Amino acid sequence: MGYDAGKYDVAVIGAGHAGIEAGLAAARLGCKTAIFTINMDAVGNCPCNPSIGGTAKGHLVREIDALGGEMAKTADECMLQMRMLNRGKGPAVHSLRMQIDRKKYASVMKHKLELQENLDLRQGEIVSVERNGDEWIVETRLGSRFTVKAVIVATGTYLGGKVFVGDVSYESGPDGIFPATFLTRSLLKLGLRLRRFKTGTPARVLKSSIDFSDLEEQAGDEPVIPFSYETVNPLENTVLCHISWTNENTKKIILDNIHRSPLYGGKIEGIGPRYCPSIEDKIVRFADKERHQLFIEPCGADTEEMYIQGMSSSLPEDVQIDFYHTIKGLENALIMRSAYAIEYDCVDPVQMYATLEFKDLPGLYGAGQFNGSSGYEEAAAQGLVAGINAALKIKGKEPLLLDRAGSYIGTLIDDLVTKGANEPYRMMTSRSEYRLILRQDNADTRLTPIGYKIGLINEDRWNKFLVKQQQIKDELSRLSDTVFSPTIELNNILVSRGTSEVSSGIRLIDLLKRPQISYKDLTEIDVDRPKLPDNVFEQVEIEVKYKGYIDKQLAQVEQMRRLENRLLPQNFDYKSLIGLRLEAQEKLNKIRPVNLGQASRISGVSPADISVLVIWLSQKDKQ
Amino acid sequence: MSEKIIAAISTPRGVGGISVIRVSGKGSILLCDGLFKAYRKNVTLSDLNGYTGCYGEIRVNDEIIDEVVCFVYRAPHSYTGEDVVEISCHGGMYITEKVLRAVLDAGAEPAQGGEFTKRAFLNGKMDLTQAESVMDIISARGEESARAALNARKGNTFKKVSAIKEKLIETATHLAAWADYPEEDVPKITAEEVKSAVTDVIDTLDEVVKNYDNGKIMRDGVDTVIIGRPNVGKSTIMNLLAGCERSIVTDIEGTTRDIIEEMVAIDDILLKLSDTAGIRHTDNVIEKIGVDRTMDKLKSCGLAIAVFDNSSVLTDYDIQIIENLNGIPSIAIVNKTDLENKLDVEFIKSKFSEVVLMSAKYDDDINNFKNTIKRVIYYQKIDSNTVILANARQRDKILKAKSGLYEVLDAINAGLTLDAVTVAIEYAIDELCELTGEKASEQIINNIFEKFCVGK
Known part of the structure; x- marks a missing residue:
């Protein structure tokens, strides 16, 4: 039945990329904070690609840094190779990406959490989250009950995690760490709408079993540009990546065995991302394509594990071995870890404000994959915002609301809370209508004044x-x-x-x-x-x-912000507003936009409906 | 929010003696001065006090469009509370639309449904208690506009614009995939390729705009569909209204195999009359297309005239027609009253609020018929102005898209990078998308994953 284990201001559930930023931000803003992790050796893990950044994701990392987050600095410390993508296509789409040492990244992050004042890093699976008046109680599997003012759920792929490899499936988090099996029920009891998403990762292969002699090399760009505005020491590229291709044989083996895929066999019910397709997905959906590209990336400086980017799969292990061996350079590859798909529980994010606090559950926040996103960077960005907002609320300060015109982080969050996510959400430059002003090179100009005002920039x-x-x-x-x-x-x-x-x-x-x-x-x-x-x-x-x-674009921003400044009440039944079309009434009641700008971005709300809202607001103002 | 100048025809139906075009917003007086030449020497609208008028002409490039009287209202003493010019021009669809066009081309935007009233309210010209009725007006006008827009979507123009939009989205998708997936084998797209695609699109848009200017105006009117099973006398009725033999009239079922259109004026109402292929199950391919188009046309029409044969009993097809008319403003005609009655007229009366008994062949009750049409249309408040505005808005968006595409070419010619070019293309797509209420960015992102095999 548990025991009273004490009090915190903020409890963060999960110590992945979202949980880390959330915990650090809350603690740095003066809140007594605990981060709970299922396994102390899984803090800051990169269970998929050993790299940080990339198109639009690099923008997010720069923005996290400009606001006072940690991801950029740690990535710089653990860098193996840097590339500035899209050179020549224009500054708006320049994107920084780093191959990193994933073990080092995890241990550097863990150490930073351990050293952080106000922050306790604790091992424990949270099994329930309950309301207790204005406060919350989180309970671990071992029965310790903590009373806290705010809870940030950052459970990643652990929540109800289930791994699939061919016809084998078992309950598990990533990298063989056990999943969070009890929390889902507790969250459902709070009234949250949950759904199931799916993602996957390729195999890791022993370096010495790869024949690199005929493979195209991919070196880093010189000079190395760091992610963080605070990194001053010069960084050096120390590794190479390699490129290879699938071929007719790869295709044949996969198609011959497609019935053994849990996805095509109907065992996986979760919705997977289109932009992160497994190799069998690519081959089935783009049947005309003769070959698919793949990258061989080192996982770290002191390991021989190599990550095979572009080859994620949930086919049975024997099939994986066969088709990996068809690829040039991998003919004799020793697979150290097999590729797998993982299914997990996440929340419908339209239930949240742009602060990432749940509308009907004050003090409860969500971040990262739990909110329906995908990717380390997307997770870290949300974690930072959730952590800041939890702390600001506890300190009685105004919340941090980032809008679409000011950052990719704002765009990411607005997309999630306004449109919801029908599949795991990945950031792309195409998603920002203001991308000429939201560049990775001016993230500091855009956001450092905000970070300073909040108190995360010294x-x-x-x-x-x-x-x-x-x-x-x-x-x-x-x-x-x-x-x-x-x-x-x-x-x-x-x-x-x-x-x-x-x-x-x-x-x-x-x-x-x-x-x-x-x-x-x-x-x-x-x-x-x-x-x-x-x-x-x-x-x-x-x-x-x-x-x-x-x-x-600045003129467009000004127009957009005028609508953003017209606030809508939160406890209003739009069904009672004559003049709104039925569809608009329903959508507005479901999403409960905080301002006219957000309302105008909801599909199914027409300009005439917005006009009706304008009249109604001005009537209310005058009364 | 009211910094834009808006304009619309403010008098009903456009076939009366005079029409009034209202132009509202800061700068509206100056805008009209650019078009208006007073007959009194050295007088401009800007010189006039509020509540005064001036006689003169509207000119565009030295061409006199119409002789008009302009009234000036100065903020806040006007209906909207803003500077307003009301141009009283000669009535009639053609002239009125031409004057409106001149005002729009000078920089005004077509007013949204209920927008004058909305501004009046926001500028404090109305009592707070009127807010609800203002919202009612906006939503009613919104519905009307939506119906008109739906109607416009049936047109050839819209189809052409849709095709253009698809082409632009394809280019934008390629650019987006190329930028967001730099290391995957998305084919490189060059500035020259973008340029040639955009130039093609500009040419097509030019053509579309030109067609708007020729004759489009005369085609507006209340979209009226004559419907009924074969050989009940639809074409005879159409000819009766049109006053000439237009459709081929025979005793053979299925003579009218396609939609035939005719403009008919009934006093101040302009009808765009469509005679349709009779509704019946058919295996004849050509005729089948005609029937499909008839059903399609019903969905967007402003008035349906359903014709039944007095001399035969109600068939399944008659019932089918009645069901299809649910929710559409309609009149039932029981035709061939000169022949022996076999039809259950009471049933027809229970299904239609307006029923006319007549013998079209003998032209016996044409006035009653016309009065019924007028009554239904007045009651439905079907306003041809809404149609004109829907078209004006379409044209406005096309012109904006076009100027956006010229910016694309400018950017490429100046040697700017493709990120800036992409944003300009998306701006043009957004303008075209507004006609259909879609969002460009979502379509582009969806397309990326359909067209390109990208992702790790």
């Missing part, structure tokens, strides 16, 4: 931030004030870059506006250029070149 970093902002401002005005005469030297540069000559004086800013001209091109003639860090020049150049587009 004075030292704040001062550095202010210096950088001033340098950008000064350099921009220098560009406006500097005029070059139409010298032969200048025109030679212009012609050599494929742009037109000038016949009268031209401002430096107007030269830099030309897409063909970069800072570097003008080094020789720009003699008064001050010495500034590269990232300042980068900011200035992007601001100048994309000004027209940036201004246009």
Whole structure:
């Protein structure tokens, strides 16, 4: 029946990427916090790919760092290889990705949690979450009952976790750690709507059993750019990745055995993500494609395990061995860990506010895969927001609400709480309508003032931030004030870059506006250029070149924010509002948007319905 | 929220002696000054005090569109509480729409249903107690607009626009997949490819806009469908209303195999009359298409005229027609009253609120018939202005999409990176999507996973 084990301000259930950021943020903001993990050796685990970042995910990591989160710094500390993806496609889609040492990442993170003031890291499976007046009680499997003011559920794939490999299936969390089997019932009792999602991971293969001789190498980019604005020590690429391809034989083996897949055999009921398809999915859905690409990535500096990206599967082990062996380089591969699919319980996120607090359960928060997302970075971003908001509420402060126009984190959360998730949600640059202003290079400009105000950015970093902002401002005005005469030297540069000559004086800013001209091109003639860090020049150049587009998006943002500022009441029955269409009434009652902006993004709410809401709000205001 | 200038035809049905076009919003007076030339020398609308009017003409590129009187109202002393110009022009669909078009081309936006009233309320021109009736008006107009928009979606224009939109989404999808999955084998897309796709689309949009300007205007009216099983006299009735032999009239069932359209004016009401293929089960392929189209047309029509044969008993097909008319404004005609009665007229009367008994062949009660049509239409408040506005909005969106696509070309020509180009394409798609209430980004993301094999 349990025993009273004491009090905390915040209890975080789960010590994955969401739980870590949530716990650290709450503790750093002065809340007495406990993080509960099922297994002390699973803290900060990366059970899938040994990498952090990637398209849009890299943006999230930068944003987490700008707000004062931990993921970026730890990734930098554990970096094996860095690549800046999408170079040449424009700054909005530049994305940083790092291969990391996953064991080191986990132990660095665990150590940071252990050292954190106000934070207790405890092993224990939480089996129930109950309301106790305005407070909550969480109970571990061993019967310790903690009274807390806020609970953050960050259970990942552990909640009701079930692993599938062919016709074998068993209850399990990732990497053979036992799952959380009791909590689901307790959450259902609270009235949460849960559903089942599925994800999967490929095999890990012994490095010495791979023949790399004919495989294409993929090296890191130089110089290494860190994730964190605080990382100052230079980082080095130390590993290579390799590329190989599936072939006709791979396809044949998979198709011959497709009936043995639990997914195609109908054993898995969970909904899997389309963007993270298993190899059998790819082969069935894109039958015309002759071959599929795969990457061989090292799992760490002191392990011989290699991750085979692009080859996740839930086919039986014998089939896996057969088709892995068809691949060039893997002919004699020794599979150390088999690929598997995992099914888990998660929540319908429209039940939450953008603070990630449940609307009907004050003090209960959700983050990460539990909220229907997928990916370490998506999880960490939500964990940070949930942790901050739990702490702000306990301290009696205004909540942190990030909107779509200010960050990818805001976009991610808005998508989840407004549209819900029909499949595990992955961040993509295509999801942001404001992506020209939400770049990974200006995450600090966008979010560090918010992080500072909340209290997660220290004075030292704040001062550095202010210096950088001033340098950008000064350099921009220098560009406006500097005029070059139409010298032969200048025109030679212009012609050599494929742009037109000038016949009268031209401002430096107007030269830099030309897409063909970069800072570097003008080094020789720009003699008064001050010495500034590269990232300042980068900011200035992007601001100048994309000004027209940036201004246009800023105007859209302003329009959007006007709607966001019109707040809607939370305890209102839209059925009583004459003039709304039936579909709109139902959707509004289900999602209960907090403002007109969110209401306008709900599918099934028309512009006429928004007009009706505007009239109704202004009537209420005047009364 | 009211910074946009909005315009709409404010008088009903557009076939009266004069029509009034209302233009509201900050800057509306100046906007109208750009189109209006007063007959009094050196006078512009901007010089006028509120509540005064001025006689002159609306000109576009030196072409005189109409002689009009403009009335100026100055904020807050107007219906909406904003600066307002009311242009009284000659009635008639053609002129009225042309004047409205001139105002829209000068930068005004087509007003949404109930938007003048909404602004009046928000600007404090109405009592708080009127809020509910304002919401009622907005939702009623919203329904009307939705119906008109649905109607517009049947048109060829819409089909062309949809095809264009699909093409743009395809390009945007490729760009998105290429950016979001840089390391997977998504084929590279070059600026030149984007440019050529966008140029094609601009050409098609140009064509669509041109067709809007030619003759589209005259086709507006209350969409009216004449329906009935074969050989009950639909074509005769259509010819009676149209005053000429339009459809092929014979005694052979199924003579009218497609929809034949005709514009008919009944006093101030303009009907767009469609004679349809008779409803019956058929194996004849051509005729079957006609029947399908008839049923389709019913869903968006403004008025249905159901014809029954007095001289024969009610058939299953008659019943089927009656069922299909549920919820659609309709009139029943019991035709061929010159022949012996076999039809259960009481049953028809129990199903329709308006029933006309007549013999179309002998033209015997045409006035009663016309009055019934007028009564139903007035009662339904079917407003051809809503139709014009739905079309105006469509055109407005197409023009905006087009200017968005020119920005795409500008960006490519200037050598900007494809991230900026993608955003401009999505802007154009969003404009086109607004016609159908879809969201561009969701479609693009869905498409990525359909078209490309990406993901780890």
